Amino acid sequence: MPHTKAEAADSADGRVLRAQALREQRYQQILVAAAHVLSSRGYWDATLKDLLDEADIARGTFYAHFPGVRAAFDTLLEQFVDELAATIQRVDVGSDIAPGIQLRANIERVVNLCAENAAVASFFLNYHPGENEELNAHVERFYARLRSLVNSSLTSGETMGLIRPGDREFRITFILGIIKEALSTYIVADDAARLASHTELATQLLDFALQGLSASADLLTS
Amino acid sequence: MPHTKAEAADSADGRVLRAQALREQRYQQILVAAAHVLSSRGYWDATLKDLLDEADIARGTFYAHFPGVRAAFDTLLEQFVDELAATIQRVDVGSDIAPGIQLRANIERVVNLCAENAAVASFFLNYHPGENEELNAHVERFYARLRSLVNSSLTSGETMGLIRPGDREFRITFILGIIKEALSTYIVADDAARLASHTELATQLLDFALQGLSASADLLTS
Amino acid sequence: MPHTKAEAADSADGRVLRAQALREQRYQQILVAAAHVLSSRGYWDATLKDLLDEADIARGTFYAHFPGVRAAFDTLLEQFVDELAATIQRVDVGSDIAPGIQLRANIERVVNLCAENAAVASFFLNYHPGENEELNAHVERFYARLRSLVNSSLTSGETMGLIRPGDREFRITFILGIIKEALSTYIVADDAARLASHTELATQLLDFALQGLSASADLLTS
Amino acid sequence: MPHTKAEAADSADGRVLRAQALREQRYQQILVAAAHVLSSRGYWDATLKDLLDEADIARGTFYAHFPGVRAAFDTLLEQFVDELAATIQRVDVGSDIAPGIQLRANIERVVNLCAENAAVASFFLNYHPGENEELNAHVERFYARLRSLVNSSLTSGETMGLIRPGDREFRITFILGIIKEALSTYIVADDAARLASHTELATQLLDFALQGLSASADLLTS
């Protein structure tokens, strides 16, 4: 029981801080549970009850922290997008390190991040636009960002004469397809057909994208 | 004058034939509506009501033709898989037509089929394994078939010396990824049609897969 | 094509008679099927489809003969009640045949009838008054009739000095209970614990009802 | 200040206890309503809506307490069987109290219990084996128990020379029939209460079962 104004403010401050810390703690506790549930039940099949059981909290408690079930998942998705953006670095053409090596390092980092967040990554990889406009926009922005990153890599590659000219849009699409399918098959799949290493995948992927399959001749002009 | 169902069926008084025609007509009407709904609402989010509104029939009518919404969708999926299987033809190395040309024709046919069945194609392209084991198995079988077809193409290509050696499994995955993303982006997407022609897509796709991006040198060995 | 009024009337009469005969035939066909269905699925669980499958007719055909599913069953119930009423004969005290023998013959006939119409009999034996007021009244009338028959037997028995005085209502109830339970257990049950003969049952039943269990003394006055 | 469900349960801050009390209260409220509905609509014809209207609760509320309408009824049935088992006491032949008196007391207690639980008792009295095997078994077990009790009473009666020899199985069936019909008619019927007292019924029932109807002679041997 405070006796002076100052003491009252102090003690109130302490209580407020304490309360905020507890709140943050709860928030994180729910997010951790949400990640488990997202992974075990999937974005659309997960119910609030799944989340409550996992987090070991009551219904009302959850609604004190999030406006709804999907909101908790959406927070996870946003976190993932942010981490991914931070992970990818533009190729520095002035660097000592060969551009291909830089590229491969980028790919490896992406692969690692997806492996660590398989559930969220899987959600993005197989996303099918639905009713939820906000979510659609979210995912579209995500892919637009990826395409822009691939685009700038292609630009510098062409500028440096490392990449032969060609239709930019088609190529972006193809590259995205390779990456998505590789991640789906080797990283994020339930049975994730074991891989020698993430580096191996990145190497094979780059080799294919750069050299193609052809032994030499142009098969289209017999 | 027929007195029992069996006798009635025997007698070709037109009533039975008429009923059968009506029945088949309704069946097709429902399938058409189902394709729309599958496309607009998605396999899992579509409700019976969506389908009824689209087909403009009563609940009971639907159940007289299908045991449930999913069953109607599954019929569409099976039809599509069958058509796809009939569409793809193995590359004939003894033919006068260059293998690349044959390949491109295959790709074009697949592209055309997907364009005609955008809703169903979209389902396969974005399928994410879920709770329903039967459906999972269905889709997995579908992709296993595709991989096997790509595999045999690679085998003949290598045998003929047209394709340089390399890890088969990785390549199949990458090729599948290119095809899937190309179809998703240019054929099946809501805002598709930014494409000059299906031939253009097939040509670009093959060019990329065969020649890769590289101007010449190996970017990985600085 | 009739040429004179008389011929027209004749031929029309023939056709009408023929049509009536066919109609009656169809009606009986449905009743036979209804008896099977009543026996295999029960009064309340039977659906129209069960009946149609059994009778091998179309829905509309059924409604041309009966106003609803239950109506077909109710016809069976009424037929049974009528047969039962015809089966039971009042004890003739002036006859040469001993009253007990007449009674036992009555019981045997009832037992035989129930054995032949197990499904319908079972319905009456286990009837529980429900929503359907008409049906309730139906069953109540059935039992009122039975009670009246038992009552008149008791009256003549008392008049003849064969039966000791006692409360009439209680006794009717008890006798009805014995008969119902005996029929339920030995005649109508699914596993109908095989009986030596219907006569055996009738004999045991009468012995119990007339003599009781007591060896001699009154157990209630220790 | 509790932070997880587990901690909250430990802390006796009253919230948890209050909730439990509320829960139990609702549970009982539903059971009371279920008894009414069972009585008015019957085990198989009662719908969830009947129960909800009677209990004046929402659908979800009901499902928070019972997995389905039948489950609520089954709870009532089990409670009744347990009470009945506790009510019936084997006749003690070594007691000062005459066996007949003991018997009559048993009967009176059963009559009282049935009068207090008319709805449930009525269900057992009119049960007709149906599709549901579990329920069939349940009811059969109930009656097997009753028969076994009657059987042991007959055994001691015969041993003591109070009951004349006779076929045991038939007698059990007849006695059960008398009891069931008596309860159906005087205790459980909608229009019941034409009875002076439960003791009167028990007395009449025993008198009939022990002495029978016959004035003296054997009516079967004319």
Next chain:
DNA sequence: TATGAATGAGGATTCATTCAT
């Protein structure tokens, strides 16, 4: 802030009955 009982909209399925041919 935490709790969990209560709510009711929403979705799936069944089946008696109608009616055009």
Next chain:
DNA sequence: TATGAATGAATCCTCATTCAT
């Protein structure tokens, strides 16, 4: 009269969200 496609009311069940304590 016979047919069977079509109907829609009635039922069951789930689950996100609210709200009094």
